[in-house]
Each structure stands twice: as C-alpha cells, then as structure tokens.
Amino acid sequence: MDALFLARLQFAVTIGFHFIFPPITIGLAWMVTVSEWLGWRRQDAEYVRLARLLGRLLAVTFAVGVATGVVMEFQFGTNWARYSTFVGDIFGAPLAAEGVFAFFLESTFMGLYLFGRERLSKRMHWFSALMVAVGSTLSAFWIIVANSWQQTPAGFKVVDLPGGGQRAELTSFAEAVFNPSTLPRYLHVVTAALVTGAFVVAGVSAWHVLRSRAAGWARKGLRLGVAWGLVFSVLEAMPFGHLHAQQVARTQPAKFAALEGLYTSQASNAPMVLFGVPFQSAGGPPELAAKVEIPGLLSWFAFGDFNAPVKGIADFPVDERPPLWLTFVSFHNMVLLGTWFIAIMAFATFRAFTGRLHESPWVLKALVASIPLPVAACELGWVAAEVGRQPWIVHPGVQADGAPFAGLRTAVAHSTAVGGGEILTSLLLFGAIYAGLGALWLFLMIRKTRLAAEPIPAA
Amino acid sequence: MDLNLIWFVLVGVLIAGYAVLDGFDLGVGALSLLARTREERDLHVAAIAPVWDGNEVWLLTGGGALFAAFPAVYATVFSGLYLALVLVLVALIARAVSLEFRHQLEGSRWVRAWDVAYGVGSLLPSLLFGVAVGNVLRGLPIGPGLEWRGSFLGLLNPYAILVGLVSLALFVMQGALYLRLRAEGALEARMARAALWAWGAFVALFAAATGWSFAASPYLFARLGTPLVLALVAVLAVALAAVPVLTRAGKAGLAFLASSVVIVAGILTVAANLFPVIVPSSLGAAHALTAYNAASSPRTLATMLVVALTGMPLVIGYTVFAYRVFRGKARVAASYGADDATAATNAAA
Numbered sequence: 099m100d101a102l103f104l105a106r107l108q109f110a111v112t113i114g115f116h117f118i119f120p121p122i123t124i125g126l127a128w129m130v131t132v133s134e135w136l137g138w139r140r141q142d143a144e145y146v147r148l149a150r151l152l153g154r155l156l157a158v159t160f161a162v163g164v165a166t167g168v169v170m171e172f173q174f175g176t177n178w179a180r181y182s183t184f185v186g187d188i189f190g191a192p193l194a195a196e197g198v199f200a201f202f203l204e205s206t207f208m209g210l211y212l213f214g215r216e217r218l219s220k221r222m223h224w225f226s227a228l229m230v231a232v233g234s235t236l237s238a239f240w241i242i243v244a245n246s247w248q249q250t251p252a253g254f255k256v257v258d259l260p261g262g263g264q265r266a267e268l269t270s271f272a273e274a275v276f277n278p279s280t281l282p283r284y285l286h287v288v289t290a291a292l293v294t295g296a297f298v299v300a301g302v303s304a305w306h307v308l309r310s311r312a313a314g315w316a317r318k319g320l321r322l323g324v325a326w327g328l329v330f331s332v333l334e335a336m337p338f339g340h341l342h343a344q345q346v347a348r349t350q351p352a353k354f355a356a357l358e359g360l361y362t363s364q365a366s367n368a369p370m371v372l373f374g375v376p377f378q379s380a381g382g383p384p385e386l387a388a389k390v391e392i393p394g395l396l397s398w399f400a401f402g403d404f405n406a407p408v409k410g411i412a413d414f415p416v417d418e419r420p421p422l423w424l425t426f427v428s429f430h431n432m433v434l435l436g437t438w439f440i441a442i443m444a445f446a447t448f449r450a451f452t453g454r455l456h457e458s459p460w461v462l463k464a465l466v467a468s469i470p471l472p473v474a475a476c477e478l479g480w481v482a483a484e485v486g487r488q489p490w491i492v493h494p495g496v497q498a499d500g501a502p503f504a505g506l507r508t509a510v511a512h513s514t515a516v517g518g519g520e521i522l523t524s525l526l527l528f529g530a531i532y533a534g535l536g537a538l539w540l541f542l543m544i545r546k547t548r549l550a551a552e553p554i555p556a557a
Numbered sequence: 558m559d560l561n562l563i564w565f566v567l568v569g570v571l572i573a574g575y576a577v578l579d580g581f582d583l584g585v586g587a588l589s590l591l592a593r594t595r596e597e598r599d600l601h602v603a604a605i606a607p608v609w610d611g612n613e614v615w616l617l618t619g620g621g622a623l624f625a626a627f628p629a630v631y632a633t634v635f636s637g638l639y640l641a642l643v644l645v646l647v648a649l650i651a652r653a654v655s656l657e658f659r660h661q662l663e664g665s666r667w668v669r670a671w672d673v674a675y676g677v678g679s680l681l682p683s684l685l686f687g688v689a690v691g692n693v694l695r696g697l698p699i700g701p702g703l704e705w706r707g708s709f710l711g712l713l714n715p716y717a718i719l720v721g722l723v724s725l726a727l728f729v730m731q732g733a734l735y736l737r738l739r740a741e742g743a744l745e746a747r748m749a750r751a752a753l754w755a756w757g758a759f760v761a762l763f764a765a766a767t768g769w770s771f772a773a774s775p776y777l778f779a780r781l782g783t784p785l786v787l788a789l790v791a792v793l794a795v796a797l798a799a800v801p802v803l804t805r806a807g808k809a810g811l812a813f814l815a816s817s818v819v820i821v822a823g824i825l826t827v828a829a830n831l832f833p834v835i836v837p838s839s840l841g842a843a844h845a846l847t848a849y850n851a852a853s854s855p856r857t858l859a860t861m862l863v864v865a866l867t868g869m870p871l872v873i874g875y876t877v878f879a880y881r882v883f884r885g886k887a888r889v890a891a892s893y894g895a896d897d898a899t900a901a902t903n904a905a906a
Binding site for chain 2: 157158161162164165166167168169171172174175176177179180182183185186187188189190191193194195196197198199201202203205206207208209210212213214217218260261265267268269271513514515516520523524527528531535538542545546
C-alpha cells in the first residue's frame with residue numbers, strides 16, 4: 099500500500115486518539131485546583147470530596163495522555179523524516195521547550211498531588227495541583243507554537259544544505275514562537291480545554307444530583323461546573339473563536355474559503371453559510387447544495403466591513419485546495435456544538451440562579467449527555483485546522499528577508515526509509531492498542547464516577 | 558568550546574539522566590516479573606509510582622532536544638530504526654497504563670494481567686535501548702545524503718543483542734538497588750542479593766561487549782589514551798568496584814549512587830570517544846552523522862541553550878524536592894489509587 103497515505107492515516111489515528119486526553123487533563127486540572135482551594139480555604143469537606151473524585155478522573159486521563167503522547171514525540175522522526183530535516187531547526191525547539199518548561203512540571207507535581215496528600219502541608223498540596231494545571235496549560239502553549247508555525251511560518255529563511263536539499267533556518271525565535279496564528283489559536287484551544295473540564299464536572303455532578311439530591315458535594319460541583327462552563331463557552335466563541343477565524347481569513351485564505359464554504363469569490367457582501375452539503379461533480383467546480391446563508395455577514399465577520407472582498411475556493415489552483423467536504427463539515431459541526439454549549443450552560447445557569455437547577459431533571463440529563471460533546475468539538479476543530487492546511491505540511495508564507503516561501507507539501511515530507519508494510523504493521527498495532535485503551539479508559543472513568551456515590555469510610 | 562560541542566554534551570547528559578532515573582524504574586519493573594506474591598508486586602509498583610512519570614519526561618525531553626539540536630540524527634535514525642522504535646513505544650505505553658490501571662479493580666486476573674504488561678513493558682525497553690545503542694556503535698547503514706540503507710532484521714545482530722543484555726543487567730542492578738532502599742524485610746534482603754547477581758552479570762557481559770567492541774566498533778577507542786577518557790574510565794572502574802562492596806556493607810544509598818555513577822561515566826566515556834561523531838556510518842566514515850553536519854543553526858543552538866539553562870535548574874530543584882518527599886520505605890496503603898469504595902470493601906473484608 100501507499101506509504102504516504104499510510105503515514106498520514108497513522109498520524110491522524112495517533113494524534114486523533116491522543117487529542118482526546120489533553121483537553122480533559124487541562125480542564126480537569128484547573129477544576130481540581132479550584133475545588134482544592136475552596137475545600138482548603140473554606141474548610142469545606144464537600145469540595146475536598148469533589149476534588150478527590152476529579153483528581154482520580156484526572157489521573158486516569160493523564161496516564162493515557164502520557165502514554166499516547168510519547169508516540170507523538172517520536173513520530174515526526176520515524177514517519178516524517180523529510181519534514182523533520184526541513185523544519186528541525188525551528189520545530190524541534192518548542193518540543194524540547196515543552197519538556198523543559200511544562201512537562202517536567204506537570205508530571206513531577208502530578209506525583210506530588212496524587213500521592214502527597216498525607217505527606218505535604220495543605221498549602222503545598224494545593225500548590226502541587228496548581229502546578230499540574232499550570233504545567234499542562236504551558237504544555238499546550240509549546241505544542242500550539244509548533245503547530246502554528248506549520249500554519250503561518252515566521253522568523254525563518256530557507257537555506258540550501260551542503261549535502262543537497264533545503265531546510266528552514268531560524269532568524270528570530272520570538273517571531274517563530276509568536277507567529278501570526280500562535281496567540282489566536284492558543285487562546286481558542288486552551289479555552290476549549292476549560293470548557294471540556296467544566297462539562298465533565300457539571301455532567302458528573304448532575305449525574306449524582308439525579309441519583310441523590312442530598313449529595314451536597316455534587317450540588318456544589320454542579321454550580322461550579324455550570325458557572326465555569328457558561329463563562330468559557332461564551333469566551334470560546336466570542337472573542338477567541340472569532341479572532342482565530344479572522345486570523346485564518348488574513349493568513350490562510352484557501353483554508354478560510356474551504357472552512358466557510360465560499361466557493362465563488364465575492365467582490366463584496368460575501369455571505370456566511372450556516373448550512374450546506376459540499377459536492378463536486380466530475381470535472382465541474384465545487385458546489386454547495388441545500389445552502390442556507392446570510393448575505394454580507396462573512397465579509398463583515400472576517401474583515402469588519404460588509405464591502406470587503408472575500409476570495410472563493412474556485413480562484414485557487416486545484417492543487418492548492420484543501421479537501422473541501424471534510425474541512426467544511428468538521429468546522430460547521432464544531433460551531434454547532436459550540437452554540438449548544440452556550441445554550442445549555444446559559445439555561446442551566448438561569449435555573450441555578452432561580453434555585454431550581456437540581457429540580458430540573460431534563461437539564462441535568464442534558465448535562466450528563468453533553469459530557470463527551472466538548473471532546474468531539476475539540477476533535478472537529480483540530481480536523482478543520484489540520485485538513486484545512488492541506489496540501490501543505492508547512493503553509494506558504496514570507497521569509498524573514500521578504501522573499502516568498504513556496505511552502506512544503508505533505509506529499510513530499512514522509513520518511514523514504516519506511517515502507518508501506520512497516521507502517522501498516524505499526525498502524526495495526528497502535529490501532530488495536532488504542533481501541534483497547536479507549537474502551538478501558540471509558541470504563542474506568544464511568545466506574546470511578548459511579549463509585550464516588552458510595553460513602554467515604556472512616557480512615 | 559563551541560555550541561555544537563555544548564549540545565553534544567547536553568544531549569549526552571539528558572540521555573544519562575534518563576538512564577539513571579528511568580533506568581531504576583524500568584529495572585524495578587523487570588524485577589517485578591520475579592516477585593513472589595501479590596503484596597510484593599504491589600510494593601514494586603508503590604516504590605516507583607509517584608516518580609516514574611517525571612523520569613520518563615527525560616526521554617521526551619531528550620527526544621525533543623535531539624530534534625532541536627541535531628535534527629538530521631532525529632530524522633535519519635528514528636526512521637531507520639522504525640520497527641524497533643515502534644516496539645519500544647508500545648512497551649512504554651503498556652508500562653504507563655498498567656501502572657495506572659492495575660489498582661483500579663480488585664479481581665486477581667485483572668491485576669495479574671496488568672502486572673505482566675508492566676513487567677514486560679519494562680523489560681523490553683531495557684533490552685531494546687541497549688540493542689539500539691549497540692547498532693549505533695557498530696555504525697548504521699547511512700549512505701550519501703543521510704539516506705538509510707538498512708533493514709529491521711539487520712538490527713538484531715549478535716553484537717547489538719549483547720549490548721542489549723548489558724543495558725538490561727545494568728538497569729536491573731540499578732532497579733534492585735533502588736527497591737532495596739524502599740522495601741523492608743525479606744524483599745529488602747532479596748534485592749540486595751539481586752543487585753549482586755545483576756552486578757556479576759553486568760561485569761561479565763560488559764567485559765565481553767568491550768572485548769567484542771575492539772572488532773565491532775573501533776570508534777569506541779578513538780581517544781583511549783587521552784586524560785579525559787582515562788579519568789572517565791577510572792571513575793567507571795572505581796564506581797563499578799564499589800557497588801558490591803557498598804551493597805554487602807549495607808550502605809544501600811551509596812550503592813545506588815555508585816551504580817548511578819557507573820551509568821553516567823559509561824555514557825560519557827562512549828561520548829568522549831565518539832565526538833564529534835554522533836552516529837557512525839557502516840558505509841564509510843564520510844557518511845557519519847556528526848555534531849557539525851547534523852546540527853541545527855548556531856542561532857537555534859544558542860536559543861536552546863538559554864532554554865536549557867533557565868529551565869533545567871528549576872526542573873532539578875523540584876525533582877529533588879519530590880524525591881525528598883517520597884524518601885523512606887514505600888507503603889502500599891499510601892497509594893492514592895485505592896478508590897474510596899474499594900477501600901470500603903477492603904475494610905469490610
């Protein structure tokens with residue numbers, strides 16, 4: 099089989115599976131930090147109990163995240179050697195910085211938090227939880243830096259290597275780190291992780307409130323999760339989602355057109371598509387069936403001006419267009435889920451304010467059913483970001499001296515030394531292991547959540 | 558001293574840090590396969606549970622540093638050693654999740670299955686890291702333009718397997734000395750004996766591998782007569798001789814320290830002889846990957862040096878703090894993992 103296709107499939111499977119866990123880890127780590135703080139400062143055993151349950155969910159999630167993350171650290175070298183050679187001067191640094199500045203912090207303090215409750219002072223124990231949260235959030239920063247450089251490369255020049263071939267060399271670390279898409283994407287991703295954590299807390303608490311309204315810790319968890327969930331669901335869309343979309347419109351117009359489903363260029367008043375089904379008849383231009391759109395809104399959203407022109411996908415060369423269906427569908431479903439997050443959390447917050455949230459079984463059931471949805475939204479967003487970047491593994495841009503950079507195509511970036519048979523072997527191996535891991539993780543998360551209902555025995 | 562030399566040393570230090578730290582918890586994992594009872598296996602796990610994850614970060618950071626400082630080594634070697642590396646990753650996944658999953662259910666078959674995964678997941682990397690080193694020391698089949706010209710089965714040659722056994726014996730010795738520090742009673746005494754056995758095996762295998770290296774890896778003796786290499790070899794020899802003496806004398810902490818010195822001195826000796834070569838080529842000396850032809854630009858190396866110099870002192874600081882918190886004898890009951898409800902069942906039983 100085709101080695102390039104298999105290498106891409108393996109990357110999609112391994113990153114797609116890995117990316118289930120970091121948003122939950124980051125979100126839960128902050129929720130644990132908040133619950134531990136409230137439990138400690140207010141001497142409130144119910145918050146400590148909530149934190150202990152969340153800490154156990156965090157531990158299982160973190161373990162699977164670490165296990166699958168190790169694969170990612172090496173996969174650029176194993177399967178994308180030509181990419182690694184081209185970008186190593188720039189791309190390796192954030193990965194190393196992640197280890198030094200973030201992952202050591204997260205892992206060491208995770209051990210202290212989980213095993214140190216009896217050995218540390220309350221202050222130090224809480225600080226350990228905080229460092230896990232800070233470490234995981236910093237870790238996301240460096241990974242987003244690396245990936246954002248692929249989207250909007252900056253602070254580099256392309257040089258010829260003495261042994262043949264080329265590579266991108268660093269001219270400014272600050273420009274490479276804070277390339278045009280780093281901050282918009284980082285804020286969007288970290289907020290998504292906070293939303294994910296809030297939905298886990300709200301959903302898990304709602305499940306316990308449904309079972310036993312007397313569970314005081316669960317009612318506190320419910321209020322915490324819902325309040326946190328509303329704030330970050332709103333921030334996620336406005337301003338962070340919006341700012342990220344504007345940045346894509348400026349820096350990656352082909353991706354923007356594919357995301358938004360704009361197939362024909364508009365001189366002004368470009369419409370925003372709310373619904374549509376992308377298709378392409380043989381030899382014909384890409385089209386959108388069953389389209390529902392709002393005239394002018396895309397121009398205004400993207401550039402703050404109804405009269406701004408927006409370039410459609412038909413005006414990009416065929417070999418510079420991302421896959422249209424997947425990019426459009428993943429992006430629009432992410433937006434749909436994001437809208438649901440705001441709606442359900444706003445309604446739940448309203449109920450909480452009027453003091454009737456735990457008497458609203460339908461809202462509580464909806465919160466339980468919504469637990470996995472932010473993870474789904476994260477996955478869809480990542481698919482939109484990465485598939486939308488194609489056919490480039492490093493998007494075209496401008497070099498430090500102003501010369502144009504033609505981009506590096508995904509199709510010429512995989513390892514030549516690794517054959518299709520070898521990748522198929524590793525893909526089947528990882529696929530089987532990950533399927534088992536995913537099932538076990540889910541089983542343990544549900545079991546731990548259920549067991550939290552049992553009374554805590556006296557020590 | 559130029560940046561390339563500094564990064565050559567720093568990557569060596571990261572590898573040595575990884576080998577010392579994850580070396581002991583991989584060794585404890587391999588030894589757990591020999592544990593006699595459920596309680597003993599619990600203790601093998603409890604002894605490393607709070608710290609193993611931080612230890613594995615040395616591997617991740619080493620990988621990242623290699624990518625950042627010597628991308629051509631990262632790309633050529635990892636794609637060339639493809640299936641071997643996939644095996645290591647699968648083993649590390651098995652180890653990571655079994656440490657977390659094993660205490661989640663009480664059923665004896667559940668625990669037993671994860672214990673096997675944990676043991677094998679620790680044994681296999683201990684062996685395979687050595688096999689990889691053995692292959693690198695022989696010279697990898699790298700042709701013009703950094704192109705890989707080898708095969709997976711070619712990696713399983715007798716010399717590399719011998720070096721794999723050397724690293725397994727070394728990690729088992731390191732693990733036994735660590736577990737002795739953290740165990741009590743019969744297990745503590747048994748670990749002292751296990752350390753002596755592992756020491757004997759290591760000395761024999763190490764001598765055989767050194768002898769064979771004269772033929773298989775001439776690069777290893779390039780600077781044999783220089784003061785630096787002589788000093789490193791002397792440190793290695795003294796530390797190696799001290800391990801059994803200190804172990805028999807009951808100085809468990811010092812014995813562990815001596816074993817750690819053996820690991821660090823061994824890795825630095827190899828590095829001092831190889832420099833500037835990182836990966837020799839079996840297809841001609843001109844194709845070797847060196848600290849110069851495989852390196853990133855000076856600007857990246859300088860930037861990364863700032864990252865390392867600001868970050869690593871902090872890392873070392875809180876790592877030392879964590880080890881101080883968890884020093885002393887390990888208790889299975891201290892494991893956070895016993896669910897409240899599971900604990901209730903245990904209390905009732």
